[in-house]
Amino acid sequence: MSFDSGNAYSAGSISSGTDNGSPIYQQYATAHPTRGAGYASLSPGNFYVMGNGMGTPSAFTLACWVRTADGGGSYRGIIHKQSAYSLLTHDNRLGTYAWCGSEASISTQTINDNQWHHIGQTYDGSTFRWYYDGTEVHSYVKCVGTSGSDITVGRGAGTTEDWTGDIDEVAMWTRQLASTEMAELVTSGIGLS
Numbered sequence: 418m419s420f421d422s423g424n425a426y427s428a429g430s431i432s433s434g435t436d437n438g439s440p441i442y443q444q445y446a447t448a449h450p451t452r453g454a455g456y457a458s459l460s461p462g463n464f465y466v467m468g469n470g471m472g473t474p475s476a477f478t479l480a481c482w483v484r485t486a487d488g489g490g491s492y493r494g495i496i497h498k499q500s501a502y503s504l505l506t507h508d509n510r511l512g513t514y515a516w517c518g519s520e521a522s523i524s525t526q527t528i529n530d531n532q533w534h535h536i537g538q539t540y541d542g543s544t545f546r547w548y549y550d551g552t553e554v555h556s557y558v559k560c561v562g563t564s565g566s567d568i569t570v571g572r573g574a575g576t577t578e579d580w581t582g583d584i585d586e587v588a589m590w591t592r593q594l595a596s597t598e599m600a601e602l603v604t605s606g607i608g609l610s
């Protein structure tokens with residue numbers, strides 16, 4: 418989802434989606450070398466539904482740029498698949514929730530400085546790794562749940578877990594990107610296969 422020309426939903430293996438509420442499409446004052454021409458602003462009630470998309474693959478990567486001054490006092494879903502996996506914030510810190518045994522893991526990395534940051538989560542079938550501006554900041558060993566739930570961008574488990582802030586270049590891969598590739602996303606954009 419580049420948001421460079423409105424609601425562009427292509428995101429790795431995901432190629433369709435729908436607005437829920439009224440996400441606001443914004444244009445950068447000057448096109449950004451990595452983030453392109455535009456981005457989206459989300460707030461409670463305004464998010465995207467991506468369909469089942471890539472399902473629950475054995476390995477995957479979730480990534481996007483975000484800017485927020487309010488990471489939420491509890492869970493806020495950024496890229497979320499209910500009952501499977503989620504890239505989220507909790508009390509303004511980057512984290513995840515994996516439904517195999519229903520357990521969250523929250524890093525110490527705060528995210529509410531109102532500056533653009535690239536965040537990502539990779540999974541190799543056993544270990545989650547979080548990336549912040551291209552650098553690994555946290556990991557934990559966990560399996561994911563199997564779910565047919567739609568992937569949502571900007572909403573977690575329900576209406577109380579909507580995310581507030583700007584978002585751009587949402588991407589997903591059905592493989593674990595290497596640490597070098599996660600760094601490359603920050604400097605070169607999402608042109609990885």
Ligand SMILES: [Ca+2]
Nearest residue numbers: 419452453455
């Ligand atoms: Ca963009």
